[in-house]
Amino acid sequence: MFRSFFTVLFVLGGIFLFTKFLGPIPFSVTSVTTTKQSLFTASGTGDATAIPDTAMVQLGVSKTNPTVENAQSQVNMIINKITQDMKQLGVDAKDIKTVNYSVNPDYDYNSGQQKLKGYVVNADVEIKLKTIEKANSAIDIATKDGATQVGGVQFVLDDAKRDQLEDQARQEAITKAKQKAESIAHAAGIKLGRIVDIQENAGGQPPMQYAAPMALNKVADAREQTQLNPGENKVSITVTLSYETY
Numbered sequence: 001m002f003r004s005f006f007t008v009l010f011v012l013g014g015i016f017l018f019t020k021f022l023g024p025i026p027f028s029v030t031s032v033t034t035t036k037q038s039l040f041t042a043s044g045t046g047d048a049t050a051i052p053d054t055a056m057v058q059l060g061v062s063k064t065n066p067t068v069e070n071a072q073s074q075v076n077m078i079i080n081k082i083t084q085d086m087k088q089l090g091v092d093a094k095d096i097k098t099v100n101y102s103v104n105p106d107y108d109y110n111s112g113q114q115k116l117k118g119y120v121v122n123a124d125v126e127i128k129l130k131t132i133e134k135a136n137s138a139i140d141i142a143t144k145d146g147a148t149q150v151g152g153v154q155f156v157l158d159d160a161k162r163d164q165l166e167d168q169a170r171q172e173a174i175t176k177a178k179q180k181a182e183s184i185a186h187a188a189g190i191k192l193g194r195i196v197d198i199q200e201n202a203g204g205q206p207p208m209q210y211a212a213p214m215a216l217n218k219v220a221d222a223r224e225q226t227q228l229n230p231g232e233n234k235v236s237i238t239v240t241l242s243y244e245t246y
């Protein structure tokens with residue numbers, strides 16, 4: 001029994017002296033991680049076009065008067081008249097929106113000094129016409145009511161139609177990307193595996209816009225009707241597919 005005790009004590013003492021002077025007993029753990037790095041990518045672009053179905057018309061009214069109250073009264077009277085006539089044209093009240101209203105002093109500097117002449121009141125109204133054919137009539141009516149500026153006219157697609165076009169363009173882009181990948185892989189002797197990544201980049205033509213500001217002083221006397229052409233809007237989507245190869 002004493003011999004066993006001294007044997008264990010001798011072994012433990014030997015380990016203690018070994019680690020004391022030579023450091024800890026070395027050991028190792030081997031870890032192996034494999035990741036497939038070879039990827040093949042191909043891109044395709046799909047396009048879809050449609051005639052715009054919505055017109056966005058921005059109209060401006062500007063009045064100058066010696067008093068703020070009179071200038072505001074004149075502008076408000078014209079805006080109210082335009083709003084009333086737009087409703088009669090079939091425009092919903094929620095689609096008539098004031099996007100700017102400002103009051104600024106009007107100074108005279110001819111005498112070499114700053115002299116207050118009066119005040120300038122400006123108001124801009126944005127009108128959304130879901131019946132695009134009414135855009136011409138809306139501009140003619142507004143100018144007769146007293147609008148002094150047409151700040152811009154945009155022909156756009158409503159959200160549902162644009163989503164439909166994007167889906168159409170996306171499907172075409174994916175089909176073209178797959179065809180391109182299969183063609184190149186076949187020519188190069190590459191075997192394609194599963195698709196592991198998809199990237200999309202949307203683009204296309206901006207909405208058709210007539211943005212040049214036009215002063216409309218006494219334009220109603222000319223009796224010239226507005227003629228606008230909406231043209232087409234285009235949606236483009238590019239899709240890039242990444243494949244595993246083997």
